[in-house]
Amino acid sequence: MVVQIAANWKLLQYTDIPCNNLAQRLKKARMLTGMSQVELAKKVGISRSVINEVEAGYRDKILRPTLLKLLTVLDKDILCDDYYRFVLDQEEKLKPLVEKYGLRKLARMIGIDASSLDHWKRGDYQISRRYFEDLKELKLL
Structure with a gap:
């Protein structure tokens, strides 16, 4: 019961994160999985620095192969705007x-x-x- 309450609290906490740009969408999608940048990088096979640069706003674009890797574990509806769906x-x-x-x-x-x-x-x-x-x-x- 306590674990479920904690999981629900985390979900509610992260629903307030805006999704106005790629940095915010990636961070929100990652946080909802409960993974750190390092864990996500290892799981999908990209460098942590790429994830960090996107989340920090230094990169405002990811290429399709990277997007496909991220979508193996992240929520498409959060990560992708109209452009990335296209x-x-x-x-x-x-x-x-x-x-x-x-x-x-x-x-x-x-x-x-x-x-x-x-x-x-x-x-x-x-x-x-x-x-x-x-x-x-x-x-x-």
């Missing part, structure tokens, strides 16, 4: 846009080179937040 499925989400508008036209619409868009569509590179926001602004997502 990144997880960017190939599937870009494919219909490229089919509808064509590679070159869509690239012109968002102001990038067609080869960059092709790399994003194939999953070779991760779309940047800036271009994700441009797609949203153009109401393409």
